[in-house]
Amino acid sequence: MAARECPAAVTIVLATLLAGALAACDGEAGGDGAGGGGTLRIVGAADPDHIDPASGYTFASLSLSRMFxxxxxxxxxxxxxxxxxxxxxxxxxxxxxxxxxxxxxxxxxxxxxxxxxxxxxxxxxxxxxxxxxxxxxxxxxxxxxxxxxxxxxxxxxxxxxxxxxxxxxxxxxxxxxxxxxxxxxxxxxxxxxxxxxxxxxxxxxxxxxxxxxxxxxxxxxxxxxxxxxxDGAEFRRNTISNGPYQITRYTPNTTIVLDRNPAWRADSDPLRPAHVDRIQITLGQDTPDGVQQQLEQGTADLAWDSPVPVAAINRLKAAGDPRFAIRRSPSLSPFLVFNLQSPNNDRALADRRVRQAIAYAVDKSALVKIYGGPDVAEPLNQVIPPGNAGHRRHDSYPTPGSRGDPARCRSLLAAAGHAGGLTLRFPYRVSGNNPKVAQSVQANLAACGITAHLIADGNGTFYSSTLVTPSAAREGRWDVAVPNWSPDWYGNNGRSVIQPLFDGRTYGPNSTNYGGYNNAEVNELIDEALQTEQPARAAELWHDADRLIMADAAVVPFLSANFPIFRSDRVRNAHFIPTIQAYDYSKVRLAS
Missing domain, CATH: 3.90.76.10 (Dipeptide-binding Protein; Domain 1)
Known part of the structure; x- marks a missing residue:
């Protein structure tokens, strides 16, 4: 990777050391007067994609359903x-x-x-x-x-x-x-x-x-x-629980309340101790700075779907604030996905040459700064992130310092027959770093002659309908978007990146193959990797699939990001879940 003075391994070590140093003060053992009971107050922007556990596939929905x-x-x-x-x-x-x-x-x-x-x-x-x-x-x-x-x-x-x-x-x-x-x-x-x-x-x-x-x-x-x-409206009012908490109140995009489940027995659950009495999630807080202010002032305890703002990251690191940590969570977060079904611009995005041109446009170094610097994120140039089966460094579209190359983008666009540029519909989430990322990518595209019209998606529909409705894709309601992807599990997890994002046979309603990418050779590699019982051979096959996907420019990977997280003064026993980038609500104790 040409952009960095220190390799990824050093980045991960730095982040892990910082997290460990701060964790020493985060009350994991439940001290400082922490006990059972009380209301854990969580604040954030929007509804989860789904409340039905069968459908839920975002960090917020997974954090929620894990409780019931x-x-x-x-x-x-x-x-x-x-x-x-x-x-x-x-x-x-x-x-x-x-x-x-x-x-x-x-x-x-x-x-x-x-x-x-x-x-x-x-x-x-x-x-x-x-x-x-x-x-x-x-x-x-x-x-x-x-x-x-x-x-x-x-x-x-x-x-x-x-x-x-x-x-x-x-x-x-x-x-x-x-x-x-x-x-x-x-x-x-x-x-x-x-x-x-x-x-x-x-x-x-x-x-x-x-x-x-x-x-x-x-x-x-x-x-x-x-x-x-x-996952219909009536279902959401009538969820049934076999976990430590049950949903007792749900007002769309406003409030979700979970109380203790009286039918739950602690001796039947080895993973969720359920210390607090109530979990109250307050939505409609679209500004990360506003969420962070509430956490620092103690009027809320944890963030629902907003990361720690960049300015706060630098301030909290400098102060050594024990409430702040950077947790390891290797992921493809975020990345640019193309709607390959879009009829817009005479189906330009279906042309691999156009996607390859755009791959050269993005200034990934600017995105690292948006996320908080090299302790938090590093540029990513392949679809399998570090720490996952099949990851091996390669860069199909290198640019100096990972800053992008608008001149090469313009040249490739012209060669593909689009010297006059393109006009793209670009929906984006309004929470967290997403607005800044969208604006940064919009500027990168403009530098190579592409006009991107930003469309704010503030109703929690980005993952639940915008990207996962094939009819909307075919009608050209969107052209490019910037989702995140965290592996569903770590360890023997080659299946958890390539298959859900790039297996063309799974495209349809609610598919996480958002753009409808379909390459028969990639599909064959997926099948072969899944059938082998030799981990080393499977890793080779996942890597081969990664190279093909990048050659097709099916997506543009941006970053592999660790996760900066903050808790209020009264949160103790905060334990992280990397696959959903959140603390475990069931383990939290509240200081008396």
């Missing part, structure tokens, strides 16, 4: 990154292995036993069953609000793809029609052997299957959910 929807397996929160990687039993009694008989000798059958004492907050409370997990996985393909993560399961569980294809034809506005389909059609690879035993059969061995079953949208679903359109 439990998967079979999960990871621990910790301020030591390596401690957050190993998978732990959650509702499952233990991790299946070949040795304990939970995984068959051929690696294709998983038998999972549920622990006792996990109950729904129904009246009367009843135990969560293996059938509830079958129902939860079936719901991923619902046509009303399909899961962006369904590709993980379509490509692994026997019969899942055929089931999903058939389910897509059902009326997504009719709750009864969807429930009838689910209840009358089975997935060959999913079976509730009895109330406590789930059997999952795969088309072929998958070394990361337990990781997939540990993702937040692979949670159980109670039979009551059959009454509602998935």
């Amino acid at each position: 929807a439990r998967p079979l397996f999960h990871t621990r929160s910790s301020n030591t990154f390596e401690e957050t990687i190993p998978l732990q039993p959650d509702v499952a009694r233990e991790l299946p292995t070949r040795r304990n008989g939970g995984i068959s000798p051929d690696g294709r059958t998983y038998t999972i036993t549920l622990r006792d004492g996990v109950t729904w907050n129904t009246r009367p409370p009843r135990e969560v069953t293996a059938g509830d997990y079958v129902r939860g996985l079936k719901r991923l393909c619902n046509p009303a609000s399909p899961s962006g993560g369904q590709g993980y399961y379509r490509s692994t569980i026997t019969g899942m793809a055929a089931y999903c294809d058939a389910y897509a034809k059902v009326d997504g506005r009719n709750a009864k029609a969807m429930a009838d389909f689910q209840n009358r059609h089975d997935i060959a690879g999913l079976k509730a052997k009895d109330a406590k035993t789930l059997v999952v059969r795969l088309d072929r061995p998958a070394g990361d299957m337990l990781d997939l079953l540990g993702l937040q949208f692979a949670t159980a679903a109670p039979r009551e959910y059959d009454r509602y359109v998935p």
